[in-house]
Amino acid sequence: MTNTAASVPYHIGIIMDGNGRWASARGLPRSMGHKKGAEVVKEIVQTSANMGIKALTLFGFSEENWARPQDEVSLLMLLAETYLKKELQNLHKENVRFQVIGNKEKLPKNLRQVIEDAEQTTLNNDRFFLNLALSYSGRLDIVDAVKRIISEGITVDMLTEDTLSSHLSLHDLPDPDLIIRTSGEQRISNFLLWQAAYSELYFSPAMWPDFDKKELETALQSYQQRQRRFGKI
Secondary structure, three states, rough: OEEEEOOOOOOEEOOOOHHHHHHHHHOOOOHHHHHHHHHHHHHHHHHHHOOOOOEEEEEEHHHHHHOOOOOHHHHHHHHHHHHHHHHHHHHHHEEEEEEHHHHOOHOOHHHHHHHHOOOOOOOOEEEEEEEEEEOHHHHHHHHHHHHHHHHHOOOOOOHHHHHHOOOOOOOOOOOOEEEOOOOOOOOOOOOOOOOOOOOOEEEEEHHHHHOHHHHHHHHHHHHHHHHEEEOOO
């Protein structure tokens, strides 16, 4: 027996990819692609909430992305800071809880402060859960979970999948039902490795700056046609 995917997934993860290539294809500097991509975030957050999706996790910057040119990294950090400063009150008004997952200690001090303010301000909101992965690595997420388990004195015979899950990022949310990657690339690039064990995958050909409500609807239509077996017949 199979389980037909729910009409609207509870939790979606999106790997926002293609900003640089979008800009290059138009003869623009990569920075313009990132700026356009930041604008798309607001639209997709609002569209997701209006569709009845409850949680959205956006992969904004990976642990590996620190190896990019410094000026590009600085711009991405500034865009994240600007977005949060501009949208915080609206997120709070719309009853959205915001949090960042990843190695926050590597982020610029000003951005860390803005993130802390946003997380504290929206802590008790529960209409929609918006998660932003910054300086994030799925492998390190698992390693950090194991370190926390060891520090708590949990022994080997006490360790279960539930124990590990409860020490990971996003432990208070259901695992993502659907993970979308834009730009046509077909890999998950170290994103939510444990949590994505049974997620449906959708690879959109659209670059992130071109990913709009129509593209999201197309991804959801594909999801709704899936049969979710979770290892069963």
